[in-house]
Amino acid sequence: MPSTNPLDLAFAALADPTRRAIVARLAKGEATVMELARPFDMSQPAVSLHLKVLERAGLISRRREAQTRPCKLEPEGLKAIAEWVFHYRAFWEESYERLDELLVEMKKEKTNEPAKGRSRRRAR
Amino acid sequence: MSQQKVEVVAEPGSPRLLMRRFVDAPPSLVFDAFTKPELVTRWKGPRQFEVMHCESDLRVGGKWRIVYRMPNGGELALHGEYSEVARPERVVRTFCFVGKPGKVIETFLFEEREGRTLVTTISDHESVEARDAALAGAVDRGMEGAYERLDALLGEMAA
Numbered sequence: 001m002p003s004t005n006p007l008d009l010a011f012a013a014l015a016d017p018t019r020r021a022i023v024a025r026l027a028k029g030e031a032t033v034m035e036l037a038r039p040f041d042m043s044q045p046a047v048s049l050h051l052k053v054l055e056r057a058g059l060i061s062r063r064r065e066a067q068t069r070p071c072k073l074e075p076e077g078l079k080a081i082a083e084w085v086f087h088y089r090a091f092w093e094e095s096y097e098r099l100d101e102l103l104v105e106m107k108k109e110k111t112n113e114p115a116k117g118r119s120r121r122r123a124r
Numbered sequence: 125m126s127q128q129k130v131e132v133v134a135e136p137g138s139p140r141l142l143m144r145r146f147v148d149a150p151p152s153l154v155f156d157a158f159t160k161p162e163l164v165t166r167w168k169g170p171r172q173f174e175v176m177h178c179e180s181d182l183r184v185g186g187k188w189r190i191v192y193r194m195p196n197g198g199e200l201a202l203h204g205e206y207s208e209v210a211r212p213e214r215v216v217r218t219f220c221f222v223g224k225p226g227k228v229i230e231t232f233l234f235e236e237r238e239g240r241t242l243v244t245t246i247s248d249h250e251s252v253e254a255r256d257a258a259l260a261g262a263v264d265r266g267m268e269g270a271y272e273r274l275d276a277l278l279g280e281m282a283a
Contacts (some may be wrong), residue, residue: 012253091170092130096145098167102157103149110153 010077013057018042019050023073026060032068139255141247151234154241155212158232164190173200182209188217204230219247226254 013019022036037047051071054060058077062069133142147154157163161178169175169192176199177191189203201222208216212234219228231246249255 015253092143094170095168096130096147098171099147099157102163102167103147103153106153106157107149
C-alpha cells in the first residue's frame, strides 16, 4: 500500500518488531549503525534498511557530519503517532462508557412513556 | 454494574480488526444509539472531543459524516456510506478519514444475549499492513494520556 501520508508511513514503520526495538533503543540516546546491529544480531546493511524506513517515516534522523552518522529519535514524528494512538484507543473505551450512560437514559425514557400516558388518563 | 472491557481480536495475517463489548440494553436501543445522529452525538468519541457536526442517512447508499473538535483545537472529520442496514441486528458501512487515503469497511453486529447486547465491530482494512498499522496503535490497553501511552509503548519495546 504505497502511501505518502506521514502517519501511514510512521505506522507502517512501527508495525515491524525490529524497527520498534530500534526506536526503543534510540529512546535511550543516539547510536551508530554498528551499535544498533550488535544487540539485534543483524548485519549492518540489514539495520541500515530498517533505519531508512524509520527515517523516511520521520521517526528518526541521522547526523551528516560524523562519519559514523549516529541516529537519533525525532520527537515530532513520535508525537504525531502518540496523538493518533490516543485517538484510536481512547475513542472506543471512552465512547462505550458514554454509551452505557446514554442507554440507561434511553431505557428510563422508554419505561416512563407509557406511565406518563396512564397518569394523563387518570387525571382526566 | 462492573466495568466492561473492549475485547480486541486481530488474527495474524488478516486485514480484519474485531472488537467486542457487552452493553446493558436490548439490540433495538443499541442499534439506534449507533445510527441516529441525535443519539450518536451524545456518546461517540472521548469526552474531550466535541461533536461539531453529525449526519446519518441510514439507508443503503446513504452517507454518514461526523466532525469532531479535538482537544488540541484541530478538527477530525470522518465519513462513509452505508451498504447494508438491517435494524436491529446489522449495519455495514465504509469508513474514511476525510481528505486522506484508505478505506475501511465497518460492520456492526448487535446480538441479543440474555437481555443484553453483544456489540461486535469489525473493521476490514485494505491490507494486512494497513490493519497492522492501525493495530500498532490499538494494542489492548487502558486510557493513558498520549505521552504516557508513548512512554509505555517505548518501555514495552525496550523490554
